[in-house]
Amino acid sequence: SGKMVLFAGPCAVESYEVCARVAETLKEICLRLDIQYIFKASFDKANRTSAKSFRGVGLDDGLRVLDQIKRDFQLPIVTDIHESYQAKPVSDVAQALQIPAYLCRQTDLLLAAGETGKTVKIKRGQFMAPEDMQYAVNKVKSTGNEKVILTERGVSFGYHNLVVDMRALPVMRQYAPVVFDVTHSVQQPGGMGGSSGGQKQFAPYLARAAGAVGVDGFFIETHPNPEKALSDGPNMIPLHKMNDFLTMAKAAFEMGQQANNDVE
Amino acid sequence: SGKMVLFAGPCAVESYEVCARVAETLKEICLRLDIQYIFKASFDKANRTSAKSFRGVGLDDGLRVLDQIKRDFQLPIVTDIHESYQAKPVSDVAQALQIPAYLCRQTDLLLAAGETGKTVKIKRGQFMAPEDMQYAVNKVKSTGNEKVILTERGVSFGYHNLVVDMRALPVMRQYAPVVFDVTHSVQQPGGMGGSSGGQKQFAPYLARAAGAVGVDGFFIETHPNPEKALSDGPNMIPLHKMNDFLTMAKAAFEMGQQANNDVE
C-alpha cells in the first residue's frame, strides 16, 4: 500500500506490563503518524553470546503474553523462531514469523515458517551478499506462501563490528519489501566480553539514511527503561523518544518513496 | 595425545558404496601415516543456497549408512546436526556431533549436543571473532561435557569471499583443540548464482599454513569422483590425491607442533 510499516517492541517478552506499556504508546503514535504498527517481542533469545544471559520466558509463557497483547490492543504480532517445531505454535498467535539473521540459510526453518501461511520476515545474515537473499525468499515461496519481508541489519566488517551497506536496500527490494532494523544495525557483536555492545548514537543517522534510500519500514527495539531491559538494552531507543524518532524516520521514508517514485 | 586428527569423508551420505570406498581408503592411509581418523558425512545439507539443491538422504537413512560404516570399518563417526531434536538420535551412532558455522551461537543446539556426552565439534561462524568462540565452548561445558573441538573455516571478507585469519588458530586453541577445515575455507559463498563456488587450488597452501601455525588436525571433504559429488564438489579433494595431501599436511602439522613445543 506504500504505507510505512513499523515492527517494534521491547526485544524480549519480559512481562505483560512492559509489553502493554510499549504497545499502548506505540499504537497511539503510529495512529497519529499514519504508520502500520506490528508489535514485536521475543519469547526466547536463542543466540545470546553467553549461556548465562537472560533468555526469555520461554515459548508457552511468551505466546500467552503476546496473545494477550494482541487481543487487548488489537495489534498484529511478530516474533522470531529458531527451530522448525516452533513455527506452528507461534503462527497460532503471530501474524508474522521472524527468521533470525544467523538462521537465514536454514532451509527447514524457512520452509516450516512458509508453510504456516503467515508472513515470513527474514533478516539478512551478517555473512550474506544482498543478492543471495533471493534464495531465502524463494525457499519460503516454494511453499506457496508469497508473504515475505526482508530485513537489513548490517554485515560483518572485521571483528566486533557491522557496517550497513545501503546498496543492499535497493538490491533486496527486487525480491521482497525491505525493513531497516535500526537497533541491531548499531550492534557490536561480542564486543563487550560475554555480551554484545552497541553504538546507539548512530541509530538516527542510519535510520534517516535507510529511509532516504528507500525502505518499506523500520524495525526498532524500545523499552520504557532501557537500562533495566533484560536484553539488548545498550542499543534500544527509550520509549519516550519514539515519537520524535518515528517522526524523523517517517520524513526520511517519504523522501525515499518520493525519490524512487520519480524514477519510475 | 598430540596425534594428528583427521575428520574426513564425502560431504553428504550419498550411498553406502561411496562412503565405504572413502572409509576404506582413508583408514588405510591414516593407519600408515599415524593419523587418528574419524569418518565424516552429512545426512542432511540443511543450509544450501537454494531449496532445489540436493539435501541428502535424511536422518534415518543417513544414520543407518553411518552406523554400517562404523561397524564395517571400525571407525568413529562425526556428522552435523541442525536442530536440537537431532542430537539424541545422532549420538546413538556418532562419536562426535558437529555444529555448523552458522549455528555456532544457537544455545539450544549447543546444549542439546553437550548433553549427549559425545564430543561436540563447533565450527567458527563466518561472523565470529575467534575470542568469542570461548562462549560457544562454555555453553557446551555448562552441560558437564568437556569434550569440545573448535574448527576454523574462514571468516567473511566482503561478499562472496572468505579469508582464513591464521591468528584465529592460536587464539581458539586457548579454549579447545582446533581443527582446520581445508574444504570450506576455500569456499566462495553464493558466488556461483544459486550455489557456492570455490577455489580448490588454494587448499594445499592453506593446509600447510594452518599446520605450520599449529592445529590439532584437519577436516577435509573428499570423494572418489568430485565432479559427480552431490554437494560441494567444486571444493573437494579427489580421493586418489588424499595420500599425498595428508602426507603434506602431516609434515606441516609436525612443524607447527614442534615450533609450539619449543616455545613452551
Add this chain to the structure above:
Amino acid sequence: SGKMVLFAGPCAVESYEVCARVAETLKEICLRLDIQYIFKASFDKANRTSAKSFRGVGLDDGLRVLDQIKRDFQLPIVTDIHESYQAKPVSDVAQALQIPAYLCRQTDLLLAAGETGKTVKIKRGQFMAPEDMQYAVNKVKSTGNEKVILTERGVSFGYHNLVVDMRALPVMRQYAPVVFDVTHSVQQPGGMGGSSGGQKQFAPYLARAAGAVGVDGFFIETHPNPEKALSDGPNMIPLHKMNDFLTMAKAAFEMGQQANNDVE
C-alpha cells in the same frame, strides 16, 4: 554558512571545451539551486590501475586550462596534488587542493598543501578508520592553516569492492566539514581487469543517504558524454542529468541539516 557546497567537474582536464561546457552548466544550476560551486578537474591521474591508461594533460597545460575556466566563469577551482612540489604551482590557480585517498597519510604532502594557505580537501583513505582522519586534519592545521575539508568515498570491503559506512560522516564532522564523494563511492577498485569498474546505479541512493545523515556538500564527476570521458567514465553522472541529481541531493542535504539542527 550552512550553504550546500558542490565540488564537480569532468574528472580529468581533457580540453578547455569540455571543462567550459561543464562549468557553464553547473554554474547556472548551482546559482538557481543556491549551491556554492567549485569547479573540479585533475591535470594528472597519478594512480590509474595501469600505466597505459590516460593520465591527463600534465601540470602546466592543466593549470593553464583551469586558470582560464576560473577567469572565464568566475569560479573557484579545486584540483588534486600527488607530490609536495605540486602544492605551490597549483595554489597559484586553485582555491582548494585535494589530497587523494591513497595519500591521506603522507605527511609531507599534507604539510606542503597546508603551507599554501589554500583550503585542503582530504579524502578518507579506503584503509582509514574515520576517527583516524583527525590526524590528517591536525597535520594540515599544524601549518597554521585551519581551512580543511574531509571527503568520504568508501572503505575497503573485501577485494574489488567498497562500502560507504554512513557512521563515518558524523564521526568526521567532529574534525572538519565533510563532503560526500558520489562518484568514487560506487567505484569497484581494479574490478575490470586493468581498470576500475563501478556501480553507477547506486549513486543516487548513496547521495540521498549521505545527505540525510548530514554532510556539508557533495563531490561529483560529470561529463557531457561519459562514454567518451578519458577516465572514470563508468561512474560519472551525465551532465544533462545533473540538474535532477542536484535537486534530489539538495533535498536530502536539507533534511540532514534540519535533523542535525533539531538535536542541537
Add this chain to the structure above:
Amino acid sequence: SGKMVLFAGPCAVESYEVCARVAETLKEICLRLDIQYIFKASFDKANRTSAKSFRGVGLDDGLRVLDQIKRDFQLPIVTDIHESYQAKPVSDVAQALQIPAYLCRQTDLLLAAGETGKTVKIKRGQFMAPEDMQYAVNKVKSTGNEKVILTERGVSFGYHNLVVDMRALPVMRQYAPVVFDVTHSVQQPGGMGGSSGGQKQFAPYLARAAGAVGVDGFFIETHPNPEKALSDGPNMIPLHKMNDFLTMAKAAFEMGQQANNDVE
C-alpha cells in the same frame, strides 16, 4: 637462486651505532643459516599517524649512514622512497628501493624507481586485491627494469585491523618474487590513538604460515632494544631473538619450497 632472502633492520635510521649493531648481528646469523641478507632502514617515516611522531633523520643524513653501513659491513641496502625526486639519490646508495604500501598505485613513483635500474620492492596496498599487483609490477617493467619484488603485509579487515590472506602469496608469485613482511602484518593501524599498535605475539605464527605456503623471503624489523626504538617498537622482534626466529622461518621456507617443487 632459491636461496632465502631477508630484508631486515631497525625500521628507522636512528643512528650509525644502532644500524651497525643490527647489521653485524644479522650478517653473522644469515651467513651461518645460508640466508641472503639485505640491510633495511628508513631515512624518513613519511606516513606516521601523527605529525608529531618521530620521522627520521632525513634524506641526506639517512643516506650517509646507510652508505657507511654498506661499506663497513659489505651489505646491500634497501630503503623506501615516498616521492619521485628521492629515487635518484637513494639509488646512489641502495641496491633496492622500497615502495610503501599506501603508494603502490602511484605511477610516477613506480616509474622513477624503475628508471634507476635498481631492484624495486613494492609492498601490497592494504586496499589492493593480490591480482591487481600485476599492474604495479608492469608499471616498473615498462621502464625496461625487470627487477621487481612484491611484499605481503596484510589487507584491511574492518577498522584498526589487518588480516594476512595467505592466498595472496601464490597469486602474487605469478608476477614477481614475494617477500612476507612479518612486522607490518601484525600492525593494528591507528589502533592506539595517534599511533599504530600491534600484535607482536602473532609474528612467529604468521611467519611460519607464510613460509609453509611458499615465499622467497622475509622482511623483519628488529632492534637491540624495541622499547627504545623511535618508531614501530611495539611490533619489532628484539635483535637477540632473531637467531631463533630466522631458524624457525628458514625451516618453514624450506617446507614451502619443497612442497611447491613437488607440485611442478
